[in-house]
Amino acid sequence: MNTLRWIYLATAAFIPLALYFFVLLNRRILRERIGNASVKYAMDHLPMGIAFYREDGLILLDNEAMQSLSLKLMHQRLMNGKDFHAFLLTAPAGSDFTSDGSAEAFHVISGEEVWMMQRDLRTEDGVPVVQLTAYDISELYARERELEGQVQKLRDTEAQLTQYQSRVRERAQTQAYLAAKERIHDSLGQVLLSTRYYLTEKDAKITQEEVLSAWEKTIDELDRFGTGDTKTPEEMSFLRPLEQAADALGATLNVQGHPSTDDVRMQKLVIACTRVAMINAVRHGDADEITLSFDDTGADAGWTFRISNNGRIPDVINEGGGLKSMRARVEKEGGTVSYETSPSFTVIVHVPAGGGE
Amino acid sequence: MTHVMIVEDQELQRKIVKSALEDSGRYRVLYEVDSADVCDIYLLNGNVDLVLMDIFTAMGADGIEAAERIKSDYPEVKVIIITSSPETEWIVKAKQCGVESFWFKEVNADAIISICDRTMAGESVYP
Numbered sequence: 001m002n003t004l005r006w007i008y009l010a011t012a013a014f015i016p017l018a019l020y021f022f023v024l025l026n027r028r029i030l031r032e033r034i035g036n037a038s039v040k041y042a043m044d045h046l047p048m049g050i051a052f053y054r055e056d057g058l059i060l061l062d063n064e065a066m067q068s069l070s071l072k073l074m075h076q077r078l079m080n081g082k083d084f085h086a087f088l089l090t091a092p093a094g095s096d097f098t099s100d101g102s103a104e105a106f107h108v109i110s111g112e113e114v115w116m117m118q119r120d121l122r123t124e125d126g127v128p129v130v131q132l133t134a135y136d137i138s139e140l141y142a143r144e145r146e147l148e149g150q151v152q153k154l155r156d157t158e159a160q161l162t163q164y165q166s167r168v169r170e171r172a173q174t175q176a177y178l179a180a181k182e183r184i185h186d187s188l189g190q191v192l193l194s195t196r197y198y199l200t201e202k203d204a205k206i207t208q209e210e211v212l213s214a215w216e217k218t219i220d221e222l223d224r225f226g227t228g229d230t231k232t233p234e235e236m237s238f239l240r241p242l243e244q245a246a247d248a249l250g251a252t253l254n255v256q257g258h259p260s261t262d263d264v265r266m267q268k269l270v271i272a273c274t275r276v277a278m279i280n281a282v283r284h285g286d287a288d289e290i291t292l293s294f295d296d297t298g299a300d301a302g303w304t305f306r307i308s309n310n311g312r313i314p315d316v317i318n319e320g321g322g323l324k325s326m327r328a329r330v331e332k333e334g335g336t337v338s339y340e341t342s343p344s345f346t347v348i349v350h351v352p353a354g355g356g357e
Numbered sequence: 358m359t360h361v362m363i364v365e366d367q368e369l370q371r372k373i374v375k376s377a378l379e380d381s382g383r384y385r386v387l388y389e390v391d392s393a394d395v396c397d398i399y400l401l402n403g404n405v406d407l408v409l410m411d412i413f414t415a416m417g418a419d420g421i422e423a424a425e426r427i428k429s430d431y432p433e434v435k436v437i438i439i440t441s442s443p444e445t446e447w448i449v450k451a452k453q454c455g456v457e458s459f460w461f462k463e464v465n466a467d468a469i470i471s472i473c474d475r476t477m478a479g480e481s482v483y484p
Binding site: 179182183185186187189190191193194197201205206210211214238241242244245246248249264267268271272275278279282283321322 | 367368369370372373376388390391392394395396397398399401402411412413415416417418429430440441442462463466
């Protein structure tokens with residue numbers, strides 16, 4: 001009896017094990033041997049649609065993806081490769097898709113789905129075989145459209161910016177013209193007042209020569225204005241007012257390097273920055289020597305100038321009203337302001353070429 | 358004695374105003390500056406009581422902008438804007454900056470002295 005029980009137990013254990021190993025072996029055999037089934041299996045699991053057909057359209061091999069495409073677009077299963085290709089290429093009236101391209105490579109667009117169709121002619125054992133492949137590029141196509149849209153937006157923005165830039169330039173020219181007109185008006189007014197003073201005052205403190213000289217300057221300014229020159233006439237270096245101001249304080253302004261520009265906007269920026277630096281140096285640092293130096297970096301690199309002094313170096317740099325407004329003015333021109341505290345307190349201003357334009 | 362700074366780029370005008378002020382015996386012109394861009398540097402000496410500021414000065418420097426800086430940093434210094442071109446917007450801007458008086462230029466010495474006297478007495482004189 002005991003023996004019989006053991007036999008039953010062994011048999012009961014053996015049968016599932018045998019089945020298990022049989023299935024495993026079968027699958028291994030299936031994997032390692034290529035047959036029709038395995039080829040079809042592999043084809044159906046390809047990411048793209050693919051079909052092979054003879055030149056007359058007879059299907060030799062296709063996959064599920066291509067069949068689905070045929071059902072979707074032609075509303076029938078794939079029966080003839082040549083007809084299917086022609087149908088897709090021509091997109092007959094009434095079909096719910098469009099196509100573009102050549103017979104060998106074209107796109108099929110149906111709603112938001114896009115396929116890239118490719119037709120290649122092969123020769124297998126001397127027999128011509130057509131391979132038709134369908135790649136789903138819907139996502140790529142959508143991204144391309146999105147990108148095209150963004151590029152177009154950028155182009156539109158660029159056009160608007162160009163237009164805006166042109167209007168800004170026009171406005172700046174108009175403003176310069178108006179400013180020049182106001183200056184001329186002011187000059188004329190002043191010279192007329194001076195002339196009247198000379199002619200009516202018994203004890204006039206000015207001479208005829210001075211009055212005539214003033215008229216000459218005003219007429220010269222009118223002449224230049226008439227030729228479109230809206231710049232103010234400067235007989236002296238633009239730094240001279242700063243030198244004179246320093247002198248009035250009992251201080252010295254040393255200028256190093258050559259400010260190589262006749263850009264009035266840059267000249268005024270230098271004056272404004274030096275004024276602030278000078279006032280701070282004298283007021284807070286007891287300085288009596290201010291040095292304004294220009295870096296010789298060439299016009300293309302922009303402007304860099306430094307303002308240092310021989311006064312006390314601050315422990316902490318607080319950007320009060322003067323330094324703050326100076327920074328705002330420099331940044332408006334597209335420039336930067338930085339500071340050094342060794343060996344002396346120095347303000348460094350850099351404006352790139354074309355800054356503020 | 359009231360110490361004055363004249364900010365004016367026209368030499369003749371500076372001369373006329375200076376002579377009118379100094380002939381009165383009550384004013385002394387300490388500084389004659391032709392650019393409003395640097396005029397506030399002179400105030401560091403702390404000896405200016407009154408500034409006569411033209412609107413259009415050398416290199417296109419704006420007298421009203423300079424006046425605004427002066428009233429901000431040196432509120433005790435009185436400022437009179439002087440101009441030969443009457444524009445309402447400048448009068449408005451000058452008032453907004455806290456400028457004491459605004460004067461359309463005349464070549465009459467009495468008129469110059471009068472506006473200075475009235476301003477130094479605490480009056481605000483506007484057209």
